[in-house]
Amino acid sequence: MSIRSDSAPPASVDGATLMSVRDLSVVYRVGNRLVRALSNVSFDVMPGRALALIGESGSGKSTLGSALTRLLPRTAEITSGSITFNGKEGRVQLLDLSSEELRRFRWRDCAVVSQMAMNAFNPVMTIQDHFEDTAAAHGLRDKAKIHDKAYELMETVHLDAKRVLPSYPHQLSGGMRQRVLIALSLLLSPELVILDEPTTALDALSQRAIIKLLRRLRQQLGLTMIFISHDLSLAAELADDVATMYAGQIVEYTDVFSLFDKPKHPYSVGLIGAIPDLSADGASLVSIPGSPPDLVSLPSGCRFHPRCPLSDDKCERELPLLVETEPGQKVACFHWKDAQTLKGSDAFEGRNS
Amino acid sequence: MSQASPVSEEQVSTAISARKRRSLFSLVVGNYALQRIGRAVFIIYVVTTVTFFLDRLMPGNPIQVYVNNMVAQYGISYNRALQMAASLFAINLKEPMLTQYFHYLIGLLHGNLGMSLLSQGTSVSSMIVQYLPWTLFSVTISLFISFVLGVVLGMYMAYRRETLLDHVVSTLSSIFHSVPNYLTAIMIIVIFGVELKWFQVGQMRGDLSPGVAPGFTLTFVGNALYHAMLPIITYVLTTAGTWALTMRSSTIRTLEEDYVLVARSRGLKDRRIALAYVGRNSILPLFAQLTIAVGFVVGGSVLIEQIFVYQGIGWVLGNAINQRDYPVMQGVFLVITCSVVVANLLADLVYSKLDPRIRIKG
Structure with missing residues (x-):
């Protein structure tokens, strides 16, 4: 894993956020049980920057990704919060939009590159059809123009447009x-692109190529992006800011360099320790003991306390809030000052391979 | 190099001839259409042979049936009736079965389906030409109606799962699917014809009312539809629900596909997603079943046409079976077989047009 040397523009000082999420909670109703997938999540996305949402499976990161374009499954319900999108069309409250307004918002303002790219295309339509369909849904019907744009975008992503556009997905x-x-996500020049596990379903070589492509796109187009991934190395290579999620909450929000340099949440420390380092021997590989909590019956107090080496009575009783420790850095832990001591220690059990 | 050349030359020549042989072989095997047609012809041959022998394995033969009828109806002595039958039917049932079979096959190759044993002087092919169109007419209309109805209902049910309509259609479909269609036919006659007297069953018999001449006139088409109405209603009632249930489950499966969610995230209109994404993909598996349905409806027309006295190919077959009219039975079975095989062939070709994954190899 490598930390990049290039750097995106810093968060704009005037605070003009592109998207701000406040106090967002989502539950799934499964039978008569409530699965609390997201609890009071708040964060901002600054224009031109890339935010990574990282966490284990079940941490709520994919639910968050779906909630941002309001594409949650039927069983999910947004119980509180607001999502404000502050784009070129003015300020909109996503949770107040009608379904027709939402439809227009999707892809034009915020495109989603989902983890299911393998199966993201209608098998009976050509790639060209998909471009035309998407454009037509947003009122663009000039086929020659769309074709030119599609052709240009194919070149941008290094594909042979002549061959790919008339092809079927299979x-x-x-x-x-x-x-x-x-x-396709760039067709309508959206202001925000959400990439949900963009490399997970791919082999290692394709992963590298996609990461390279995304980095180039960021540099060329200055795109604002949200990455959703369980893969910390993806965040390290592509993101400016990282929000670490645990059990439906953001437990740490910081810029990528600080995260890897001085993680403040014990969970972040554990996650970074769990990255396999191919250059070192297996002894340095560390795993976090225990497993993520059941979202139906969450532990009292801090949700990480059963697995945390630093937990004490207070952690069992009280839920720590996300507090700012330095400008642009937030952490939800009573003992964040001590988190550094966990780094490289055997507090998280070492695993020999 | 020169030392090795004779060996390699030999190898090359064998390789070339092998490739030539393979190319001829692969021309037939590799050509999708030719392959399908070859298989179709083979199936028709096998079924023809099986029905030829099965017909003759049925208890009784045309002469016995005729004789029994004569004895029972007119009180003629057995021997007298046998003599009458022998002079009436110019057939020789004493001929060995295999000889009869080869005669039949040779006739078939010349397009000669033989003569009816009981309707003297009528060829089987002329009977088929006369009666088949009526069956095709009623069956095609009912298949079309029930398929379209089923697809629309099924999609609606999938989109509005667990609503009243979903439950009502599901229940009715299961009932009509499990009740044999001839019982439905009888119930239609008894309830609506006899009890409620909504229509005159007697008048609706036959293919046309007396005095209506075939032609492209409104009277003719209207009258033909009037007479075909009861069979059509029966076919539609008994099959539309099955289409609806199949389409429902296929649609529910498609709705869970990633590309439908992605289409929504692309901001496509619901209508466009329902037609081009959900509907278009959900209907694909139904086409395969449509072909099976064609065979079942043509074969199933035997009982329905008997009940409504609708004079189509099924009605002819029913009568032929009763009287052991072997050539007619064989002819009609051949027609049914051909209709299934041709429908299958068409479906394969149409399906490959509809699904690019079959048409174009990835």
Whole structure:
């Protein structure tokens, strides 16, 4: 894993956020049980920056991604909060939009490159059809123009437009489909692109290529992006800011360099310790003991306390809030000052391979 | 190099001839259409042979049936009736079965389906030409109606799951699917014809009312539809629900596909997603079943046409079976087989047009 040397523009000082999420809570109703997938999540996305949402499976990161374009499954319900999108069309409250307004908002203002690129295309339509369909849904019907734009985007993602555009999805490889989906996401020049596990379904080589492509797109187009991933190395390579999620909450929000340099939440420390380092021997690989909590019956107090080496009575009783420790850095832990001591220690059990 | 050349030359020549042989072989095997047609012809041959022998394995033969009828109806002595039958039917049932079979096959190759044993002087092919169109007419209309109805209802049910309509259609479909269609036919006659007297069953018999001449006139088409109405209603009632249930489950499966969610995230209109994404993909598996349905409806027309006295190919077959009219039975079975095989062939070709994953190899 490498920490990049290039750096995106810093968070704008005037505080003009592109998207701000406040106090967002989502529950799933499964039978008569409530699965609390997201609890009071708040964060801002600054224009031109890339935010990574990282966490284990079940941490709520994908639910958050779906909630941002209001594409949650039927069983999910947003119980509180607000999502404000402050784009070129003015300020909109996403939770107040009608379904027709939402439809227009999707892809034009905020495109989602989902983790299911393998199966993201209608099998009976060509790639060209998908571009035309998307454009037509947003009122663009000039086929020649759309074709030119599609052609140009194919070049941008390094695909042979002549071959790919008339193809059916099954004729393309997984990596190619992911590129096509990225190209398609740029069709309407959205202000925000959400990438949900953009590399997870791909082989290692395709992953590298997609990461390179996304970095280049960020540099060329200055895109604002949200990455959703369980893969810290993806965040390290692509993101400016990282929000670490645990059990439906953001437990740490910081810029990527500070996260890897001085993680403040014990969970972040554990996550970073759990990254396999190919250059070192297996002894340095550390795992976090225990497993994420059941979202139906959450532990009292801090949700991480049963697995945390620093937990004490207070952690069992009280839920720590996300507090600012330095400008642009927030953490939800009573003992964040001590988190550094966990780094490299054997507080998280070492695992020999 | 020169030392090795004779060996390699030999190898090359064998390789070339092998490739030539393979290319001829692969021309037939590799060509999708030719392959399908070859298989179709083979199936027709096998079914023809099986029905030829099965017909003759049925208890009784045309002469016995005729004789029994004569004895029972007119009180003629057995021997006298046998003599009458022998002079009436110019057939020789004493001929060995295999000889009869080869005669039949040779006739078939010349397009000669033989003569009816009981309707003297009528060829089987002329009977088929006369009666088949009526069956095709009623069956095609009912298949079309029930397929379209089923697809629309099924999609609606999938989109509005667990609503009243969903439950009502599901229940009715299960009932009509499990009740044999001839019982439905009888109930239609008894309830609506006899009890409620909504229509005159007697008048609706036959293919046309007396005095209506075939032609492209409104009277003719209207009258033909009037007479075909009861069979059509029966077919639609008994099959539309099954289509609806199949389409429902297929649609529910498609709704869970990633590309439907992605289409929504692309801001596509619900209508566009329902037609081009959900509907278009959900209907694909139904086409395969449509072909099976064609065979079942043509075959199933035997009982329905008997009940409504609708004079189509099923009615002819019913009568032929009763009287052991072997050539007619064989002819009609051949027609049914051909209709199933041709429908299958068409479906394969149409399906490959509809699904690019079959048409174009990835």
